[in-house]
Amino acid sequence: MNLQYLCLSSAYSGSFLKNMTMVAPNGLSIAAVERETGLSKDTLRVWERRYDFPFPGRDEFGERIYPPEQVEKLRLIKILMDRGHRPGKIVGVEMDELRAIVRPEGSAEAVADDAYAETEELLHFIKLCKAHRLDEMRRDLSQSLLRMGMYRFVTDVVAPLTTMVGDHWAKGDLAVFEEHLYTECVQMVMRNAISSVPAASIHAGMPMRPRILLTTVPNEPHGLGLLMSEAILTLEGASCVSLGVQTPITEIAKAVQVQSADIIALSFSASVRPAHVLESLGDLRAEVPDSTEIWVGGRSAVLVRRPPPTVRVLDLDELRDALDDWRRRNAN
CATH class of the missing domain: 1.10.1660.10 (Multidrug-efflux Transporter Regulator; Chain: A; Domain 2)
Structure with a gap:
């Protein structure tokens, strides 16, 4: 050497x-x-x-x-x-x-989401999340739910709070694991609340239709929007079946057939590529009967700019009217 x-x-x-x-x-x-x-x-x-x-x-x-x-x-x-x-x-x-x-200031997305105000109540939950006081956060979320009722809890607390959590993460104020902790807390509270709704609806004589299948497509792991929709739809007397997130298109089609679903409800976050959103919706439309409606929501910009004509794009506050419309059209 x-x-x-x-x-x-x-x-x-x-x-x-x-x-x-x-x-x-x-x-x-x-x-x-x-x-x-x-x-x-x-x-x-x-x-x-x-x-x-x-x-x-x-x-x-x-x-x-x-x-x-x-x-x-x-x-x-x-x-x-x-x-x-x-x-x-x-x-x-x-x-x-x-x-x-x-998340640019002044963008259409930012302007739309800035419609909420960072109230003391919402900031309280952000502070609990940052402090990792999970038991306290679950307790306070549950108390807000009992005080406000399911519908207002979803629209006035969970929806704006979820946007706030995403904003704070984008600014570097929340870590990814803290965002996950928040998600788990909200899911636990809402799942318990949703499970108590169907019996009350049946007792009130509300029709348990339409039958709605809720899920997301592959590469869409975010499920809180889906859960919020399920809460409102269940409260309004629909029969909801959740498949969770990231279900392959062919499996969604099989579930539609087995569950005799009238509607497929999907959620798309802003992180999903627009091309993937459009491709997934096109593939799904081709796989399921024309009589099965596809309702979509979420923060994907392509749903606002150029949604496919074969799907119905809805915000949370439009779900009640959409259900009423479906029931009128399918009264027989």
């Missing part, structure tokens, strides 16, 4: 050890980052070479380890890519600017 090889080997080892010192104690492996962000391992490696981001450290085995702040930035980048932004234009952008792009 010659002296030149020894020098090169020593220099490489020093560089490798220096890179190892960059490891964050709570960093994620490349496989974990792929699961967390939806960006493939190959994409992460290509960006590392092409854009110098992300720049992971190394563990004791030489495997890539990504610090939490880089993972957070990758999540924002993925959201923007799903909206049509090119990675080369946004990978080098700072976090604050990325958040502003995700």
Whole structure:
């Protein structure tokens, strides 16, 4: 072994050890980052070479380890890519600017969502979420539900509060796990409340139709909008069957047949690519009978700009009228 090889080997080892010192104690492996962000391992490696981001450290085995702040930035980048932004234009952008792009002031989406006010009650729940006081948050949500009733609880608390949670996450005020904690609390409270509604509706003589199947399509993991819709529809005497989130199109079609569903209710968040929304709705329409209506809601911009003519786009406060309309048209 010659002296030149020894020098090169020593220099490489020093560089490798220096890179190892960059490891964050709570960093994620490349496989974990792929699961967390939806960006493939190959994409992460290509960006590392092409854009110098992300720049992971190394563990004791030489495997890539990504610090939490880089993972957070990758999540924002993925959201923007799903909206049509090119990675080369946004990978080098700072976090604050990325958040502003995700939710620009004055945008149609921001103006619509700014219709709510950050009241003391809503801010109270945000504070509980940040403090991780989950039992207290569940208790206070339940008390609000009992005081206001299901309909107003959904429209005046859960809907604006969910928007607030998304805003605070986009601003960096809430971590992803805290957003998940909020979701779990709301789901628990609302599920318990929904389970008590059907018996009351039957007792009041309300017709248990239409029969509505609720779900989201693959690549749409957000289910709170669906749960809010289910609460209102159930309260209004509809018979609701929830499949949860991310149900394959073919399985939705099978469930429609087995459950004799009159309506499919879907929710799309702003993070879903517009092309995926339109493609999913087109595929579903082709799979189910023409007599089965498709109702959609959520914050996907494409539903406002150019919804397919074969679906009905509804806000939460339009569900009651939509049910009345369906019942008039299907009175026989």
